[in-house]
Amino acid sequence: MKQGEKGLSVWQLTMLALGTVVGGSFFLGSSVAIRAAGPSVLLSYVIGGILVYFILSALSEMTVANPVAGSFRTYTEQAFGKGAGFTVGWVYWTGLVLAMSSEATAVSILLRSWFPLLPLGLLGSGIIIGVTLLNLLGAERLSKLESGLAAFKLLAIAAFILIAVCIAIGIGARGAGAVGTQVLRSQSWMPGGMAGIAGSMLMVMFTYAGFEVLGLAASEAGNPDVTIPKAIRYTLLLLVGLYIAAMTALFLLLPTAAVSEQISPFVTALSRYGLGWTGTVMNIVLVSAILSTMLASVFGLGRMLRSLAEEGHTPAWMRDRTDIPYRGILISGGAMLAGLGLGMLLPQGVYLFLVSSGGFSLLFSYLIIMASHYRLRKRKGSSLTQRQGLRGYPYTSWIAMVSLLAILASMPLIPGQGGGLAAGVMFVLLFSGIYAVGSLRKARKSGGLRKSPLRLPAMRAQMEASEELEGKKNRE
Numbered sequence: 001m002k003q004g005e006k007g008l009s010v011w012q013l014t015m016l017a018l019g020t021v022v023g024g025s026f027f028l029g030s031s032v033a034i035r036a037a038g039p040s041v042l043l044s045y046v047i048g049g050i051l052v053y054f055i056l057s058a059l060s061e062m063t064v065a066n067p068v069a070g071s072f073r074t075y076t077e078q079a080f081g082k083g084a085g086f087t088v089g090w091v092y093w094t095g096l097v098l099a100m101s102s103e104a105t106a107v108s109i110l111l112r113s114w115f116p117l118l119p120l121g122l123l124g125s126g127i128i129i130g131v132t133l134l135n136l137l138g139a140e141r142l143s144k145l146e147s148g149l150a151a152f153k154l155l156a157i158a159a160f161i162l163i164a165v166c167i168a169i170g171i172g173a174r175g176a177g178a179v180g181t182q183v184l185r186s187q188s189w190m191p192g193g194m195a196g197i198a199g200s201m202l203m204v205m206f207t208y209a210g211f212e213v214l215g216l217a218a219s220e221a222g223n224p225d226v227t228i229p230k231a232i233r234y235t236l237l238l239l240v241g242l243y244i245a246a247m248t249a250l251f252l253l254l255p256t257a258a259v260s261e262q263i264s265p266f267v268t269a270l271s272r273y274g275l276g277w278t279g280t281v282m283n284i285v286l287v288s289a290i291l292s293t294m295l296a297s298v299f300g301l302g303r304m305l306r307s308l309a310e311e312g313h314t315p316a317w318m319r320d321r322t323d324i325p326y327r328g329i330l331i332s333g334g335a336m337l338a339g340l341g342l343g344m345l346l347p348q349g350v351y352l353f354l355v356s357s358g359g360f361s362l363l364f365s366y367l368i369i370m371a372s373h374y375r376l377r378k379r380k381g382s383s384l385t386q387r388q389g390l391r392g393y394p395y396t397s398w399i400a401m402v403s404l405l406a407i408l409a410s411m412p413l414i415p416g417q418g419g420g421l422a423a424g425v426m427f428v429l430l431f432s433g434i435y436a437v438g439s440l441r442k443a444r445k446s447g448g449l450r451k452s453p454l455r456l457p458a459m460r461a462q463m464e465a466s467e468e469l470e471g472k473k474n475r476e
Helices: 012-023 032-064 072-080 082-112 120-135 139-168 181-185 191-207 224-253 265-271 280-311 328-347 348-355 358-380 395-409 418-475
Strands: none
Touching: 012 082, 012 139, 012 224, 012 280, 032 191, 032 224, 032 280, 032 358, 032 395, 072 082, 072 280, 072 358, 082 280, 082 328, 082 348, 082 358, 120 139, 120 280, 120 328, 139 224, 139 265, 139 280, 139 328, 181 395, 191 358, 191 395, 224 265, 224 418, 265 280, 280 328, 328 348, 348 358, 348 418, 358 418
């Protein structure tokens, strides 16, 4: 889509980003971060928000300068070469495909409570097929559906905050009176100290993950140099504001000791005050949140595969020649079905080992975004755009990169995430090796052909020189 043409608006882009970000990792996975840090997890969310601001600012600067479908994969290639672009693109695509196949399984388990006779495999397959087909409708139509689902999730968070505040001041809590200050006084603010905050950062970053879809959608945005920065700003403000408000409201109702990693902390908090029906409501919110995340993720997967194909990093038949990347979407959907099948066939431990690479692939991509921005800006010697880019460069770049490396290194400290680091590193080495082998084969095939063209200029120069000398002799 050319700049200035009608495309995705600021609101549509913001809802697409929020649809990807606000998912099961916040509604359910946040319990892990709360158990690690207690109320001080609020500080973790602030730190996470600052990191996301640095990453989004860097991505915005590169996107406005060059709004391409490949987004950070293309910028990595510009900064570090084709091999780096190939590796980052495939690591991101593979990790996200496996993560989304796992999300399909999670939705199936939730739906089975309402449809007990349907097998998990059939439910999961139906969800993946449905999400894939909806993406074939194109960005404009998908964004309308995504806006509705994202709005539903945001309203659910806002409703929880409102109900929690009412209970905290003594409205609606069956005879409990004003409980907010009592709950806060009964618990330590930093039960795990600084180590607890550090240990919670991995899960906090997972709850923010997914915003990179803004870069992947840039080529389909109307007037991207205006809409992309605005959408990024709105996404960041809504995310950080809602997350911190929701967590603050949660700690007014629920002590850290009562949080279970098996149940959504929001359900636990409301059930504690006689609102047990919220379990069913939260299941509906969780289903819509995960479906929304899957819809937006397939959108990004299709565009990433198209970018890889356009650079010759896939077989030629994968290349799309239409505005909607039909082949990229269908191949991504097929890969998610294969991932779902792996979950049914492989031992659970092996499958979880592979699936947990999804978190690594996202954090790895954010690290590469910062490194690519640093390299490109250093090469140019100034901001990549006429507007001000990442504030505090290069210090903010160094802070973000060191922080992301530290969070990646902390993965083994979180139960179940050590395998994600190992699997992620394995995929990086695998795709780096595939590119290296492919490059060597190409070099060998073209080796014999290179000799003639390389010699021709020298031979031509010698002939011209000898002719000129001959001409001089004749004139003399």
